Amino acid sequence: MTVWRITDGEDGLESGERASPRYDIVEHDTALLRVAAAASSPRLLMTGEIDVSNARDVTHALQAVQDRVPGDVHVDLAGVDFIDVAGLRAFTLAARDLNARDRMLVLHGVSSHIDRLFRLIGWNTTPGLQIHCRPRS
Template sequence: MTEQIVGGRPERAVAGTRPSPGGAARGSVSGGVRVRSALLRLDGTFEPPHLVVDGEVDVSTCRAFAEALTSVLDHSSGDVWVDVERLDFIDVGGLRALAAAACRLEAHERRLVLRSVAPHLAKLMDLVGWSQISSLLMLARDERRPTSPRVPSPFRSASRARPVA
């Protein structure tokens, strides 16, 4: 069953509608956006402009991510905050979506603020030069604060596994 968010309540998808590519259920929540898939969960509000990213942004989820981000940009005013604390992975397509969003906001004297950026993400944005976009502000993750436990991804490399003693 595909779940679609209608008026803030999960309901069965309406007959004749199709789920988005990658199996993500998308919907419009009054005053925001919501996306659910096996790899990515997005919750966004228009006022205040805020998007919470939880999971992985890759080739299968990038379109949904970019559309949710664009929706928040288009329906809001002021700086747009994107919480990436629970972002496990982002590919270059996702990074491009963030850079493009920041550039769009710059034309309107607004900023894209990335909250709780992991050190490796900040370094990657710096390596490709996108950290120099004047309308992009990255706030570092507080590495001292513990995050809630997560279920490990079944797609992680076996070489990272600890040997059993």
């Protein structure tokens, strides 16, 4: 796994704009999946597809943010188009690990088909996992 910092100049906000976490560490970057992290906050941004070929990389990225910053871990999945059972398992195992330390894994921007997979398998009730910002029914 390659980790490097992205330097893109100043990150000023206009008056009234909402500050968002700056994803300044790339945890993983392939044609299939990109995982970016915010060094000073417990946030990950994932875009692409998560499957058996990169589930281990997702696990490593989740562990890295757990080790880097205390508190709950937040993952933005709005840019994830596909996830298989191996990917779901990476999230549920991370949630269980966090739960054992009184922390949570909070998933944001979960698409309706990914939310449905969590529910069909029954892993939506995994201790330490919170699916936040569920899609509208």
